[in-house]
Amino acid sequence: MTKRVLIFGQSGVGKSSMINALANSKLPVLDGAVGTTFESEEVSFKDSSNQEILLIDTVGLSESATGTSSSIDSFIKLKNLLKKSTCGFNLMIFVTTKDRITGNDKANIELFKTILGDDKVPVIMVVNKSENLEDCENMVLDLESNQWVTKNLLYIEQVYGKDCFACIKSTSFPCTKGDDLTFSEEEKKLVSEASRRIVLAMINKYSSKESVVLIRSSQDLFSKLVRMWNLFLFKTGETAFKIGIDLQSFSSVGKLAEKLKVIFKADINFLELAMDLYGIGVNNNEHDVACNKK
Numbered sequence: 001m002t003k004r005v006l007i008f009g010q011s012g013v014g015k016s017s018m019i020n021a022l023a024n025s026k027l028p029v030l031d032g033a034v035g036t037t038f039e040s041e042e043v044s045f046k047d048s049s050n051q052e053i054l055l056i057d058t059v060g061l062s063e064s065a066t067g068t069s070s071s072i073d074s075f076i077k078l079k080n081l082l083k084k085s086t087c088g089f090n091l092m093i094f095v096t097t098k099d100r101i102t103g104n105d106k107a108n109i110e111l112f113k114t115i116l117g118d119d120k121v122p123v124i125m126v127v128n129k130s131e132n133l134e135d136c137e138n139m140v141l142d143l144e145s146n147q148w149v150t151k152n153l154l155y156i157e158q159v160y161g162k163d164c165f166a167c168i169k170s171t172s173f174p175c176t177k178g179d180d181l182t183f184s185e186e187e188k189k190l191v192s193e194a195s196r197r198i199v200l201a202m203i204n205k206y207s208s209k210e211s212v213v214l215i216r217s218s219q220d221l222f223s224k225l226v227r228m229w230n231l232f233l234f235k236t237g238e239t240a241f242k243i244g245i246d247l248q249s250f251s252s253v254g255k256l257a258e259k260l261k262v263i264f265k266a267d268i269n270f271l272e273l274a275m276d277l278y279g280i281g282v283n284n285n286e287h288d289v290a291c292n293k294k
């Protein structure tokens with residue numbers, strides 16, 4: 001069985017660089033410009049024990065809220081992400097860097113962990129770009145002994161909460177361009193290879209055996225959509241937050257669709273979206289959404 005691993009975190013933290021190092025792929029790496037149009041990517045590879053691993057790169061809400069995508073775009077992107085979740089995930093990896101551990105990502109983490117993952121998919125954290133510029137000779141040793149995380153664990157736990165992540169490790173995936181490092185190519189290769197081993201070991205150790213399929217019933221689907229929608233409105237700010245609270249009292253997908261039409265003054269067929277999301281059929285009785293697909 002393929003292990004499905006969802007990777008999330010802000011733009012520019014090194015998600016694509018990490019995926020490229022793990023899977024030997026060639027996803028484009030950002031050159032400083034944040035907020036470029038993002039297409040969700042999937043890359044699969046086999047580890048040394050012939051286990052197939054699928055890495056799913058994602059866009060976070062905070063990115064599209066501050067970047068170039070519109071609110072609707074970011075919702076559509078989330079929709080596409082949820083669509084993939086019909087197969088479930090075995091693990092989620094939150095990628096960040098030392099200077100971004102500020103709590104700004106809390107809504108994002110909540111979205112992935114609680115709403116998409118139903119608190120059932122293990123979540124681990126990777127603190128990338130943790131190379132030690134003063135002492136690059138000992139970099140590999142630093143990473144292998146997880147030095148930075150050990151030193152800063154209390155702070156990390158203060159920011160995200162004690163039990164937020166099943167495991168936290170620091171890594172470094174320097175590239176040949178755009179990483180501002182004075183390391184030699186040889187040093188870059190060594191730290192990148194050590195980081196690859198670290199992340200692979202985390203994936204092996206913390207992935208759930210079975211991929212967790214997140215949608216079990218029509219009610220499940222509906223409450224997930226409403227919760228996602230509320231968080232989305234909250235993240236994008238706007239006066240729509242109030243409308244988001246209203247939505248909690250909706251009892252059917254049809255009524256939600258009506259409300260969304262008013263909000264966007266656009267003809268988004270939410271019911272169709274919901275069906276498309278999970279490959280489900282919707283009965284005439286609008287309270288009943290029948291799941292055809294497990």
Ligand SMILES: Nc1nc2c(ncn2[C@@H]2O[C@H](COP(=O)(O)OP(=O)(O)O)[C@@H](O)[C@H]2O)c(=O)[nH]1
Pocket residue numbers: 010011012013014015016017018028029030031032128129130131171172173174175176177178179180181
């Ligand atoms: N110094 C350093 N730079 C990195 C590291 N990982 C990625 N980068 C650089 O950070 C930039 C953004 O990386 P990218 O993989 O595109 O991030 P993404 O937006 O999260 O996918 C690129 O210029 C990378 O070369 C790292 O561990 N250390």
Ligand SMILES: [Mg+2]
Pocket residue numbers: 015016017028029030
């Ligand atoms: Mg990327």
